[in-house]
Amino acid sequence: MSDIVFPGKFIESISNAPGFDAQNFVETHQNLPAPTSIRINPSKYSGQQPGVEVPWCPEGFYLESRPSFTFDPLFHAGCYYVQEASSMFITHIYNSIRGEMDEPIRALDLCAAPGGKSTLLSSALNQDDLLVANEIIKTRVPILTDNLTRWGRSNTIVTNNDPRDYGRVKGFFDLILVDAPCSGSGMFRKEPEAMQEWSVDNVNLCQQRQERILADVYPALREDGYLIYSTCSYSEQENEQVLDWLCTEFGMESVRIPVEQDWGVVESQSTEHKAWGYRFYPGKVQGEGLFAACLRKTESSGETKAFKKKDQGKPDYKSIDLLKPYIKEPANYYFFKLNDDWLAIDKIHREDLETLQQYLYIKKSGVRLGSLAGKDLVPDHELAMSLMLDRDQIQQTELSREQAISYLRRDEIKDLDLSQKGWNLMCFEGHPLGWAKLLPNRVNNYYPKEMRILSTGS
Template sequence: MFCHIKYSRIFESIMTSKLPPALIRSLIENYHIEDEEFIATHTNGEQLTSIRLNPFKHSQAFANSEQMPWCTNGRYLAERPSFTADPLFHAGCYYVQEASSMFLEHVMKNTIDLSENLKVLDLCAAPGGKSTLISSLLTKDSLLLANEIIKTRVPVLCDNLNKWGPENTFVSNNDPKDFKRLEGYFDAIVVDAPCSGSGMFRKDPAAINEWSESAVQLCSQRQQRILADVIDALKQNGTLIYSTCSYSKQENEEISDWLFETFELESIRIPIESEWGIVETQSDDHQCYGYRFYPHKVRGEGFFIAAFRKKSISAFPQIRRARENTVNTKSEEIIKRWLIDSQEIRLINLQEEFFAIPARLEADLSYLQSRLYLKKSGVRIGKVMGKDLVPNHELAVSLLNNPAVHRINLTHDQSISYLKREELRLESDHRGWALMCFEEHPLGWAKILDNRLNNYFPKEIRITNPNVV
């Protein structure tokens, strides 16, 4: 009788909350979740806001905000500000990211030797949250390849990585099956797989109407295809990190069992603190470790993550020395006036534009170009026109700018006008190119002439909301 009353009450709560009954029943049966608390978190209207500071661009942004326990630069905000109206956001001083997904840092620190020079693939990368986090953890001579299969999502991925700053980042627009061409190349692969999205119900209630058991099954099949396509690109003893924003067992623990059965992988247990509220699980068949995030237990949204070590032998990639990519002395002299003084940077000339990458990665660039469709290679510097460089926006927000390049610090209001590509009137004795900055952080380029200032902030990323002031 008690059980009947309990489930009647639960069913009534589910109907009120509009959460899928099948999902709630499966969580109760498989994971014994605290149903009332779980449902309450989806109906009380509470929303969390979290950001991650950029360690390469130190600022006073959110300096007094609460630190996240599993991410060094993760911060909880007491309220959600207008990020669009913050010039430091556009300068790449921080990234707005969901708190649970930042647990990736803790997983990487406990499964990978991050002091080594690594090659890391973020397979399903847009819009760039996990890619920028990975970038923060790698050595400067490591390589990060951020891939996005959907072409229309690539520009925002490139923009977010550009703003983050380092030049050891590449972006590709390829199907997962294309990575079979890179057998044994990566030390680590992160697959934040497309999923049914139930973990985001609190943040995005509209997603509830799109959820179904058939959608879960389709997602599970897609996740298997993606993983099967990319596993060959992981070297022996390399680390595979798999995550979803789903609560469904079919997309999480059952995928772990499938990975264990299909490939020579071993599950890696991640140390966690009990006060974090993260739930450690083990899959039914092979006891693979997984980590579940429930919004009534953690300060974050629904999330699942698991890590594996590859035991099977992979072919060793044959990376030949790159063909000589000559940059004439005149162009090189012009460009280097704009860059920090470093012997570790290699200039690459591609179709009349110049790019900068770590010198150590020149052969890797050629290797990737021969096998993938690259959309970003290091930092795009610009074009040499006559005796001067026409600088690209990527250079402006990168970490490569020579401190001697002329800078103009703007007020907040001037910065917003600049970011809207509006006309600016500034008093300056300088003539020529200048970096427009806010609190010393570059936003983009402008060219100062005798009677006007030409605003070169890219049209495609300008602020278009007229209400932002």
């Protein structure tokens, strides 16, 4: 690899950071490529172990080489997510504290796009738990929604709100993850272009923005709830100093997370309050730069009362009965209509959904089933990807890899068996990719245009 020229004052600025070894750091960036890692979806993936397990995440694996994920139908089926290994440490934090939280759990991923940590939490949560994934930037919401759709869980809500909007739902969440916008130094090896954005002034601005985000969302965390804070920065200003600020400003209590010595994770403590943090340095861990910490809230910010919609008349049982055959255990779900589409979410989350609707801009709630045309369902892509779909009631067409790529491109699918007329779930190795309608002389491809493969490779 060619020599890397770090931004001026960068090495000097982190020279006193806990566990920092300048020589090892520089040599690693110059000589060792970033590893490739994926995290499987335990609700979908059933194949062989794809590589060497990431030590702090049982669902994470290092791959020997980087394949073309764009042309792997299993990726589009939601069988795995391509994620940097250090980021998977959030799983370990969650598993370390989950026994301390009453169930069911309401969890918020505040800065969620593109969805790596949201899908991670989704796998860790139980079906009775609720995940709310929020993205502040409107243009980044579609990729977050698409990735959570692929993951297939129904206990998920996606919102597009500023953190201050969450101050209205006081004491609502048991767990809040803030993977804060930062100066990005932890990504220098993987994304060298990030070096152009780094400066001492930018670090200062990021710290101020991180504190504003945390202050805005703080009221939404219930008393005794947990905050997981993370960045991809090595700067103490964005990490340990933010922990001290949280402890001083809000009286938060640091939570120590157990780590194995052979993982190579550096355990640090903040200067003032001795709050525990966990640092990942390339060369010490097989992964990129990360800082993560966990704190517990020790005071109450009040509690938002549950909202119940006024009686709007009897549900449309006739339409709902037409939907039920498509759903596993339909008695467990609340069916509701949005414009022409029918949606479903776990009944246990109905009240939470109706409460959040009063305060937040919701982009996705549960699973969009589709629209009814007479007695027939025009199924939505979300239903195809959902774990709630009762596939025993659905016609399915198995595709070869070449056919699957053509389907995902919305190209003509060659040599396709057209004997099963009507709606078909198009599958690869048994995993759903989406819908198509088979007609006597053609195929109507219903794979979403905005999700199709645009690359001309193979």
